Amino acid sequence: MSKHSPHYWGIRMALLEVRQLNYVYAAGTPFEKHALNNVSLSVEKGELIGVIGHTGSGKSTLVQHLNGLLRPTSGTVVLDGKDIWENPKAIRSVRFRVGMVFQYPEHQLFEETVRRDIAFGPRNRGLSEEEIEAAVKKAASFAGLREELLDSSPFDLSGGQKRRAAIAGVMAMEPEILVLDEPTAGLDPRSRERMLSRIERYRRENGTTVMLVSHSMEDVAAIADRVLVMNRGEVAMFDTTEAVFSRAEELEAMGLSVPSVTRIFFELRRRGYDVGGNVYTVEQAVARLLPLLKRGCSS
Amino acid sequence: MMNGITIGQFFPGNSLLHRLDPRVKILLTLCYIVAVFVPSNWYGLGMAVAFLIAAVLLSRLPLKLIFKSLKPILPILIFTALLNMFYVSGGVTLWEWGVLHLTTQGLIAAAFLAIRIIALIAGSSLLTYTTGPTALTDALERLMRPLKVIKVPVHEIAMMMTIALRFIPTLVEETDKIMSAQKARGADMESGGLFKRIKALVPILIPLFVSSFRRAYELAMAMECRCYHGGEGRTRMKQLHMGLRDWLALLTMALLIGGMIVLNVFVTPVL
Structure with missing residues (x-):
């Protein structure tokens, strides 16, 4: 690590910072709605943040501020030490640095071939043809699209393939931060798991910061470093996965729930079984329960 | 960006006009459109205007709305008034310049026509302000029912x-979403010349078409699943009933037109 790296000195510089963000929909009309209320948070490079919250909690509104699709009513979004709205004309350049995958992204496909659709972002960015080709191939492999699919029409793909093609389209812009809004919505459990491991692998190999918006506690618990909990337009919690899920009662009060395995472990502990600390994934649970079961059998 | 869009111009309320049977309102509007062209003298036109003012007051709509509906026709209004001012001749000549003559008769004709157009537009806008889109199509279906005899698919048209x-609001929402998604991929819709901007719409229009077709198939399927088979033997949840006020409204309109015809006979026309 070089001496110039902030990490060397033990200072972690935030890649993305949101300061005192407020957003009001339809201001001045009877439909006025305060969607975000004094939201502040900071995200470091390479982190994987899970964003959870009830419908209407403001999580989608928040992430749309990160790449300048929405302009804050007040407050700032700071990317790499610079306010993204410093120069409103240059807001497009922010969109390449903060890639955003919307909910049901498969509905945005439009090109004649998958290859050209994935290339839409990089081409808008102004990359050369060779760079575009390389970015498309790389993104397709991260998203789990076989190369022979690249020359077919996106409308001939299966639902899951379409979703992956659309995600590849954002990955191909090689953003520093990748925001995914419900990338596993409507997928079967197996595709879900695969999708999450692809995202995880993408982050690991590129060092990209990832923000994963999700309803599913299971998804978030499995791969996130930290979890941001939104409630009624405010940050309710922003802490490590462990710390957040240990506050199960507060989460339930917000209409959220901890992963089912975690709940089972709570209940086991309540009934007096010594099952140790919190558990968020099935794998963890298996590792914790197997020795207990073996001990139980031998006694 | 497109939040808060209102469909048509329905302004919800509970006034007498809002509660009138939509069929009656359509009929009244049609009659009124004819009625403003009946009078040939100021008294008749005055009756039409009085009727309009009474209707506006009964609708309890903000006056601002009525003026808003007149705004788009302002150019037409000015154009026709000017044309009448200089084409109609008679009476005392007030001003002359080359081929242009401005006469008192011309001024009267222009004013007469302008008032007619204003009454026409304001009157018909009352219909769409006080009637929701569903009630409107419902009423249209009922009124067009006689056309079934000549094999017009009335129910299908109304459906x-x-x-x-x-689906208009749904489509607006969808457009918004797709626009955001393409902007997030760096689509540039705000700069460039006309041709470039048209080209920039392709990534929005294609997904929009695709999803419209998908939605249409889904809707058709859902309707089939609920055994929809057109209007034959179909009953409605909200039955339209003619009440006393509806008959009274029709009677008032009949009196208005009758009165105008009588006045036309006895008063000398202004034009």
């Missing part, structure tokens, strides 16, 4: 209108 109206 198409209802579905189209129902």
Whole structure:
């Protein structure tokens, strides 16, 4: 690590910072709605943040501020030490640095071939043809699209393939931060798991910061470093996965729930079984329960 | 960006006009459109204007709305008034310049026509302000029922209108979403010349078409699943009933037109 790296000195510089963000929909009309209320948070490079919250909690509104699709009513979004709205004309350049995958992204496909659709972002960015080709191939492999699919029409793909093609389209812009809004919505459990491991692998190999918006506690618990909990337009919690899920009662009060395995472990502990600390994934649970079961059998 | 869009111009309320049977309102509007062209003298036109003012007051709509409906026709209004001012001749000549003559008769004709147009537009806008889109299509279906005799698919036309109206907000929302998604991929819709901007719409229009077709198939399937088979033997949840006020409204309109005809006979026309 070089001496110039902030990490060397033990200072972690935030890649993305949101300061005192407020957003009001339809201001001045009877439909006025305060969607975000004094939201502040900071995200470091390479982190994987899970964003959870009830419908209407403001999580989608928040992430749309990160790449300048929405302009804050007040407050700032700071990317790499610079306010993204410093120069409103240059807001497009922010969109390449903060890639955003919307909910049901498969509905945005439009090109004649998958290859050209994935290339839409990089081409808008102004990359050369060779760079575009390389970015498309790389993104397709991260998203789990076989190369022979690249020359077919996106409308001939299966639902899951379409979703992956659309995600590849954002990955191909090689953003520093990748925001995914419900990338596993409507997928079967197996595709879900695969999708999450692809995202995880993408982050690991590129060092990209990832923000994963999700309803599913299971998804978030499995791969996130930290979890941001939104409630009624405010940050309710922003802490490590462990710390957040240990506050199960507060989460339930917000209409959220901890992963089912975690709940089972709570209940086991309540009934007096010594099952140790919190558990968020099935794998963890298996590792914790197997020795207990073996001990139980031998006694 | 497109939040808060209102469909048609329905202004919800509970006034007498809002509660009138939509069929009656359509009929009244049609009659009124004819009625403003009946009078040939100021008294008749005065009756039409009085009727309009009474209707506006009964509707309890903000006056601002009525003026808003007149705004788009302002250019037409000015154009026709000017044309009448200089084409109609007679009476005392007030001003002359080359081929242009401005006469008192011309001024009267222009004013007469302008008032007619204003009454026409304001009167018909009352219909759409006080009647929701569904009630409107419902009423249209009932009124067009006689056309079934000559094999006009009345029910199907009304159903198409209802579905189209129902999906406008959905489509607006969808457009918004796709626009955001393409902007997030760096689509540039705000700069460049005309041709470039048209080209920039392709990534929005294609997904929009695709999803419209998908939605249409899904809707058709859902309707089939609920055994929809057109208007034959179909009953409605909201039955339209003619009440006393509806008959009274029709009677008032009949009196208005009758009165105008009588006045036309006895008063010398202004034109």
